[in-house]
Each structure stands twice: as C-alpha cells, then as structure tokens.
Amino acid sequence: MSYETIIGLEIHSELNTNTKIFCNCSTKFGAKPNENTCPICMGLPGTLPVLNEEVVKKAVKAGTALNCKINKLNKMDRKNYFYPDLPKAYQISQYDLPICGEGFVDIETENGTKRVRLNRIHIEEDAGKLVHMEYEPYSLIDYNRVGVPLIEIVTEPDMRSPQEAVTFLRNLKAVLEYAGISDCRMEQGSLRCDANISLRKVGQETYNTRVEIKNINSFRELQKALEKEEKRQKELYDYGEGDKIVQETRRWDAGKGRTITMRGKEEAHDYRYFPEPDIIPIIVKDETIDAVKREMPELPVQRKERFIKEYGLTEKEVNILISDKHFAEYYEGLVVLGADTKSAANWMLSDMLRLLKEKEIEYDAIPVKKEDMTVLLSMVADKKLSVTSAKGVFEQMFETGEHPEKIVKDKGLVQISDAGAIEQIAVEILNANPKSVADYKGGKEQAIGYLVGQVMKQSKGKANPQMARDILQKKLSEM
Ligand code: ZN
Ligand code: MN
Numbered sequence: 119m120s121y122e123t124i125i126g127l128e129i130h131s132e133l134n135t136n137t138k139i140f141c142n143c144s145t146k147f148g149a150k151p152n153e154n155t156c157p158i159c160m161g162l163p164g165t166l167p168v169l170n171e172e173v174v175k176k177a178v179k180a181g182t183a184l185n186c187k188i189n190k191l192n193k194m195d196r197k198n199y200f201y202p203d204l205p206k207a208y209q210i211s212q213y214d215l216p217i218c219g220e221g222f223v224d225i226e227t228e229n230g231t232k233r234v235r236l237n238r239i240h241i242e243e244d245a246g247k248l249v250h251m252e253y254e255p256y257s258l259i260d261y262n263r264v265g266v267p268l269i270e271i272v273t274e275p276d277m278r279s280p281q282e283a284v285t286f287l288r289n290l291k292a293v294l295e296y297a298g299i300s301d302c303r304m305e306q307g308s309l310r311c312d313a314n315i316s317l318r319k320v321g322q323e324t325y326n327t328r329v330e331i332k333n334i335n336s337f338r339e340l341q342k343a344l345e346k347e348e349k350r351q352k353e354l355y356d357y358g359e360g361d362k363i364v365q366e367t368r369r370w371d372a373g374k375g376r377t378i379t380m381r382g383k384e385e386a387h388d389y390r391y392f393p394e395p396d397i398i399p400i401i402v403k404d405e406t407i408d409a410v411k412r413e414m415p416e417l418p419v420q421r422k423e424r425f426i427k428e429y430g431l432t433e434k435e436v437n438i439l440i441s442d443k444h445f446a447e448y449y450e451g452l453v454v455l456g457a458d459t460k461s462a463a464n465w466m467l468s469d470m471l472r473l474l475k476e477k478e479i480e481y482d483a484i485p486v487k488k489e490d491m492t493v494l495l496s497m498v499a500d501k502k503l504s505v506t507s508a509k510g511v512f513e514q515m516f517e518t519g520e521h522p523e524k525i526v527k528d529k530g531l532v533q534i535s536d537a538g539a540i541e542q543i544a545v546e547i548l549n550a551n552p553k554s555v556a557d558y559k560g561g562k563e564q565a566i567g568y569l570v571g572q573v574m575k576q577s578k579g580k581a582n583p584q585m586a587r588d589i590l591q592k593k594l595s596e597m
C-alpha cells in the first residue's frame with residue numbers, strides 16, 4: 119500500500135524585545151534563576167498586565183515578512199490550564215482574533231517551488247521552565263521565561279515529507295532572523311517546533327487521525343522524529359491496526375530515538391478560552407503597518423535576487439548561501455574584504471559547509487575569521503598555494519583558528535611558481551621518462567598528464583600544476 123504523509127507545524131518563536139510582554143522584567147537569557155521576575159509575571163492577585171507595544175510591532179513585522187493579512191482589530195484571550203511552570207494557571211494568548219491571518223512561505227523541493235500556507239500567527243506569553251533533579255525527589259522552577267513574548271505560527275497541513283518540513287522550518291527561521299524579529303536560537307529554546315503528522319492512502323481526500331509531536335529543538339531532531347513517527351504509523355496501517363493511531367500528543371525522546379505518548383490531545387474547548395478582561399482589544403493603526411513595511415530589512419527573497427545579480431552566482435549556489443542570515447553575512451563579509459565572489463562561494467559551499475556539518479557547528483559560530491579566510495583565498499588566487507594544499511590549510515584553520523600564513527610556513531607548503539625551478543624539475547622528468555615522451559610525440563596527448571603528475575610528485579606537491587603543464591608542453595614541442 120502506498121501512503122502519503124501529511125505534516126503541519128506549529129512554531130513558537132520568542133520575540134527579541136528587551137522586556138516581557140506584560141511587565142518591565144528583562145527577557146535576557148542566562149540570568150540567575152528567578153532573577154527576572156516581578157508580581158505581574160508571577161501572576162500575583164491584584165496585579166494588572168500592560169501590553170508591550172513592541173510585541174505588537176514585532177508581530178506585525180513577522181506577519182508582513184511572512185505575507186500574512188494583518189488583523190487591524192485583534193484581542194487577547196485566556197487559555198486555562200494548570201501546569202507548575204504557569205503561575206497564573208492560565209496563559210494569555212489569542213484565540214479567535216489573532217493578530218495575523220493567512221500567509222505563506224515558499225520552499226524549494228525536488229519538484230520545484232512549493233507554497234506552504236500559514237493559517238495564522240498569534241501573540242502569547244511564554245511559560246517558565248521546570249528543572250527536574252535527577253537524584254532528588256522534587257523539581258525546581260525557574261520563572262525567568264514566564265511572560266517572555268512569543269509568536270505562534272501555525273501552518274496548514276501542506277508538507278508531504280519530513281524533508282519538506284525541515285526545509286520549511288529553515289526558510290521560516292531565515293525570514294524571522296533576516297527581519298530581526300527573533301534570534302531563533304533553537305538550542306536555547308527561542309525557536310521551538312511542534313509537528314502534526316498523519317498518513318493517508320494516495321488518492322484519499324480526507325485526513326486520517328493525526329499525532330502531535332511536542333517541543334522539537336533542532337532541524338535534525340525534527341527530521342528524525344517525523345521519520346520515526348511516519349514509520350510507526352505506516353506499520354500500524356500495514357498490519358490493519360490503524361485504529362491504534364489516536365489523536366494524542368507524543369514526546370520525542372532524542373536519546374531513545376522514538377516518540378512516546380505524553381497525553382491525549384486537548385481540544386480547544388478543554389482550555390475554556392475567554393476574552394482576557396484585563397487587556398483591551400488591540401487596534402493596529404495603518405501608520406504602524408506602513409512603518410513596519412518601510413523599515414523592513416532585506417528579506418531572503420530579495421537577498422537571493424541581489425546575490426544572483428551582483429555576484430554572478432547560480433540560483434542553486436545562492437539558495438544555500440542565503441538560507442541562513444549568518445552564512446550569507448559571512449559570505450558578503452569575504453566579498454567586502456576583496457575576495458573573488460565565485461571562489462569565495464565555492465569554498466563556502468564545499469569545504470566550509472562540509473566541516474560545519476561534520477562538527478555540528480552553527481552558522482553563527484564559524485570558527486574561521488573572515489580576514490583569515492580572505493588571506494587563504496588570495497594565496498590560492500595568486501598561485502602561492504595549490505588548491506589541494508589550501509584544503510588542508512583550511513581544515514587546520516577551522517580546527518585551530520590559526521592564521522593561514524603560519525600554517526603554510528609551518529608545513530612548508532608554499533607553492534613553487536618560480537618558472538626556473540619548475541623547468542629544472544621538468545627536464546629531469548623528461549629525461550627519466552623516454553617512453554612517455556615518445557607516446558606524446560606519437561600523438562598520445564594524454565601522456566602529458568602522467569608527466570605533470572611526476573613533476574608534482576618530485577616537487578612534493580608544491581609546483582604550480584598549470585605552470586608545470588605549460589613548461590612541459592613547451593619543452594616537448596622543442597624536442
Ligand atoms: Zn515581570
Ligand atoms: Mn502556543
């Protein structure tokens with residue numbers, strides 16, 4: 119039986135405001151436990167929340183960057199549930215009138231560009247953090263995160279594979295970062311993703327029961343969790359046990375590599391939503407929308423066009439370069455420092471990308487200084503260093519942060535571009551290989567490849583290969 123996978127995502131992203139959504143407490147990450155709290159975010163009786171204007175602006179900005187309709191009249195609602203990290207026992211969120219309506223994000227897939235529709239974006243407050251003690255019979259609570267502003271972005275079930283979901287999340291993260299709405303540090307929890315996934319027979323129009331996987335913190339885990347859940351559901355359908363797939367919330371256990379039942383999925387009515395009586399409806403003025411549009415930084419779509427036009431790169435190359443704001447900025451930094459646009463792109467898309475992946479380093483933590491990278495690139499361009507040696511030097515720079523000139527000197531790697539020195543070696547090689555010379559003279563032109571190889575070997579890889587080839591050709595024609 120062949121199945122089609124249906125995926126929709128809900129993404130929580132912390133907004134990078136200085137203060138919380140309803141009080142003046144700092145939102146700074148990494149403060150001492152419970153340092154950033156006050157009676158308002160602790161939800162003490164008698165306190166009143168005051169909506170942070172920046173939150174509204176940033177949400178409008180997110181909506182605009184993500185092609186959403188802005189609901190000029192929207193309101194906050196109470197979502198009631200008890201959890202120890204939520205001291206009020208309700209979360210102030212938005213229910214039937216969110217700040218942003220339908221929007222979309224385009225993604226590149228194997229079958230071309232695909233549009234993933236957004237259902238809505240709403241604003242809400244974050245909850246605190248429970249710290250479970252491994253050897254103690256109790257847990258600790260850090261309330262610093264309570265009241266940090268969030269936007270929740272809800273997609274339509276438009277993705278058809280785990281890969282598409284990952285690509286979507288990458289694109290979405292790029293837009294939020296470019297627009298300056300969130301710092302999107304997944305490892306710090308400022309971008310978190312819940313995934314809804316169901317399977318259906320190819321050709322079936324209705325959706326089957328979906329399962330929600332909570333709190334996924336990285337692209338890799340999203341891919342793995344969805345693949346595992348896809349497999350689990352497929353097997354149940356295959357064995358005629360599709361009724362065992364129930365609407366529920368499952369937790370992704372990264373260590374065990376599987377999803378585990380957390381709880382039955384709540385329906386909206388379980389939360390007893392009602393209009394938040396302490397906050398008046400929000401009216402977004404036209405001036406606010408205009409100002410947001412006017413001040414919008416360059417977004418990935420525009421940067422893509424510009425990179426193609428200005429730097430003479432292919433669309434495929436640019437898609438990867440711009441996929442992350444920090445990666446794109448690193449590239450442009452090299453260009454500003456005078457690097458050749460094409461070779462800078464080549465290095466970043468091959469060796470740089472490979473090492474970042476291998477060592478699981480984020481794009482905003484590239485361990486090679488732009489200045490050093492530019493020096494390496496110009497050593498290659500000036501033929502002081504062969505590409506092969508340069509790759510080794512680059513790896514060492516990546517590893518140790520050392521300056522390329524130091525590494526080249528320590529390893530004695532400077533390329534021989536001295537025609538006289540190469541000529542001397544070429545003569546030796548020609549004398550030592552009469553058969554190859556005869557082959558070449560007899561019309562077997564590929565024999566020169568062997569001779570170039572011998573010159574390279576003799577020079578311990580330091581000869582400039584193009585010069586070696588030219589000199590050999592000249593010598594051979596004189597013979
Ligand atoms: Zn506070
Ligand atoms: Mn939420």
